[in-house]
Amino acid sequence: MKYSAIFAKTTKQTPKDEVSVNAKFLLQGGYIDKLMAGSYTLLPLGRRVERKIEQIIRTEMDKTGAQEVLMPLLHPKEIWNETGRWETAREVMYQFEKNDKSYALSFTHEEIVMDLIRKHVSSYKDLPVKLYHFSTKFRNELRAKSGILRGREFLMKDLYSAHASKEDMTHYYWQVADAYTRAFEKIGLKTIIAEAAGGVFTSEHTHEFQVEAESGEDTIYLAPGWKYAKNKEIMTDEDMARSDVKAITSIEVGNIFPLGLMYSEKMEVMFTDKDGRRKPIWLASYGIGPTRVLGTIVEVSHDGRGIIWPVSVAPYVVHIVSINQDAGALHDKLSSKGVDVLYDDRDAGAGEKLSDADLLGMPVRLVVSAKNAGKIEWKERQTADTELLTEDEVVKRLQELQRSTVTL
Ligand code: ATP
Ligand code: MG
Numbered sequence: 001m002k003y004s005a006i007f008a009k010t011t012k013q014t015p016k017d018e019v020s021v022n023a024k025f026l027l028q029g030g031y032i033d034k035l036m037a038g039s040y041t042l043l044p045l046g047r048r049v050e051r052k053i054e055q056i057i058r059t060e061m062d063k064t065g066a067q068e069v070l071m072p073l074l075h076p077k078e079i080w081n082e083t084g085r086w087e088t089a090r091e092v093m094y095q096f097e098k099n100d101k102s103y104a105l106s107f108t109h110e111e112i113v114m115d116l117i118r119k120h121v122s123s124y125k126d127l128p129v130k131l132y133h134f135s136t137k138f139r140n141e142l143r144a145k146s147g148i149l150r151g152r153e154f155l156m157k158d159l160y161s162a163h164a165s166k167e168d169m170t171h172y173y174w175q176v177a178d179a180y181t182r183a184f185e186k187i188g189l190k191t192i193i194a195e196a197a198g199g200v201f202t203s204e205h206t207h208e209f210q211v212e213a214e215s216g217e218d219t220i221y222l223a224p225g226w227k228y229a230k231n232k233e234i235m236t237d238e239d240m241a242r243s244d245v246k247a248i249t250s251i252e253v254g255n256i257f258p259l260g261l262m263y264s265e266k267m268e269v270m271f272t273d274k275d276g277r278r279k280p281i282w283l284a285s286y287g288i289g290p291t292r293v294l295g296t297i298v299e300v301s302h303d304g305r306g307i308i309w310p311v312s313v314a315p316y317v318v319h320i321v322s323i324n325q326d327a328g329a330l331h332d333k334l335s336s337k338g339v340d341v342l343y344d345d346r347d348a349g350a351g352e353k354l355s356d357a358d359l360l361g362m363p364v365r366l367v368v369s370a371k372n373a374g375k376i377e378w379k380e381r382q383t384a385d386t387e388l389l390t391e392d393e394v395v396k397r398l399q400e401l402q403r404s405t406v407t408l
Contacts, residue, residue, distance in 0.1 A: 001316065002331070003344040008033065008043045010356045021215060022295035023147025025307050029360050038144030038152030045360070046294065048315035050155065052406035053187055053290045054134055056312065057157050060183040064175055066130035066159055071112050073136055077102035079111045083266045094138050105138035110263055110285055113160040117281065118269040124164045127271060127281065128172065132159035134290070146217065148295035149251060159286040164273060166260070169282040173258050176286050180209055180254050187293060188301070188310025191253065194220040196231035202259050205234070209254035209288075213299045216249040251296045254288040307361030308381050311404045316342035318398055319362035321353045323369040330368060330376070330391065339398045340405060364401065366394065 003009075008030040015034055018024060026032045031046035042050055058068065077095070080086035086095070086104070094105040106112075117129055137156045144150055159176065163169040177193065184191045191209040198206050208231060210220050220229040223245045230239065239245060263269065264280035273279050301308045311317060318334065320327050320343040331343035342362060344353045357365045358381070367377035367386075375388040378397070389397070 001335075001342050003342060004346050006030070006044055008045075010359055018147060019145065020147040020149065020295075020299075021302060022149060022298040025298055025302060025359065025361075026148060026295070029307060032148060038141055038150065040148055040151060040291075042291070045315045048408065049294055049297075049309070049313050050290050051408055052313040052315075053293050054155075054157070055406045055408070056186045057183050057288055057290065058134075060179040060186075061132050061157070061159060064130065064172070064179050066132050066161075068133060069131050070133050070135060071106075071109055071116075073106040073138070075104050075106060075112065077104065079115060080104060083111055083263060085111065092139050092141075094140060106135070107137055107139045108285075108287075109133075109158055110160065110259070110283070111267065113162075113285075114263050114267045114269045114283070117162050118267065121162065121269075121271055121281070123272050124274055127162060127164045128168060129162040130159065130172070131161075132157060132286075143217075146215075146295070149292050149299070150217075151291060154289055155291045157288045157290060161284050161286075162264075162269075163282040163284075164271065164279070166282055169258060169260075169284050173256065173284050176284075177207060177256060180256070180286070180288065183288070184209060184211075184253065184293075186312055188297060188312055189253065189293070192220065192222070192229050192250065194229040194231050194250075195234055196255075197233045198257065202257065202262065204258045204260065206255060206257045208252045209256075210250035210252055211296050211300060212248050213251045213296065214249060215299050216251040218250045218252055219247055220250050222246045222248065251292070251299065253293050253296055254286075256286040257284060259283045259285060302361075305355065306359035309361045309363060311363045311401055312406060314340070314361070314363050314405060316340040316362050317401050317405055318342070318364040318366060319357045319360065320344065320366045320368060321350070321357055323350045323353075323367065323371075325368055325370055327366075327368040330366070330394075333391075334395065334398060337395060337399055338407075339395075339402050340408075341398075364398065 014024050014027045033041040093107050134157050138153050141150050141152050161172050189211050194208045194210050195205040196208050219232050222229045261280045263283050269281050270278045298307050317340045334341040365379045376394050377386050378389050379386045
């Protein structure tokens, strides 16, 4: 891809009200654009990263046997009344009236999934059901101060599983937890599982996938001997008093909920079991926010000059900077070999191109210059070292690296 052709270039300006690192670099890099607080466009570069993140998550979800769907975002009030959430979730939900009918914009999908299940499941033979989708969520977030980490409109992958027994639900729940850990690892994030309270929806603990980050809004606690970290809200006085408890700030990138029977009982979602009896189904739900994940990578992987993308989700694996010379032939060659390549073909100064390459954060930077006597300068974003390589060596190395990124 030629940089001159990409919609939205780097800029030195950022909106005054943006304080977070992710918003600053993503806005300056032309990865996102801000419409209003908590509402962003993913520009072509940002969308490429998000699509790679999405593809890694999708692959892991499919491996658990889940099936992808796409559910509506416009919901009638009646469905939310069945569980009482039209009232209890009023603060977070965008609700409105049109032609004397009341609607809400999707902030989650448990009720919608349960409606699907009661229409399409009748017997234990139809269970388990594992459905997920990637779509927009709307939430009336009051603290929309963390850039793309906390949108009022954001992307979520939400998975819902329905089971004939608690045992089956629990078994699948931990299978998904493993799939989450693997997906985050591939994305380049190390996650810590933290237990959290289930709130009004379940007496069981839920589990959050947390990434340690100075800028995180959450605090979790770790202690020797604990299998999982703990969220602040479930720390007892005794836990707090331990001298070996360590508190860290973190960003929640995923959350899984063993919801149990509450939804099926309220919405009468039943199945006929082997013994011929009608029983309520067991429900669990699982969420990851791909746009928050994108922002989290920037929060934990940057330096003073810009973003440092992990190869797996980098929009392009390599960024070519040419100095007083045309590098179109190298771009075309790499591109024809299937390498995700970005070529800064602008008529701009070397300093500007090099600092833009640091801001944009592709894993490898190549400098093509008459000074290099026919060789190409290779530099990896996270290190200061440079090497001079032949074109064949460059092609070979990049083809190797390309295997570690998602193919779009
Ligand atoms: P938080 O406690 O951070 O507000 P939550 O617990 O309300 O999040 P969940 O309902 O568990 O969020 O949503 C599942 C996932 O969706 C989260 O783990 C996160 O990755 C993402 N997510 C939630 N809220 C937002 C938001 N406002 N903006 C971007 N991503 C979000
Ligand atoms: Mg959560």
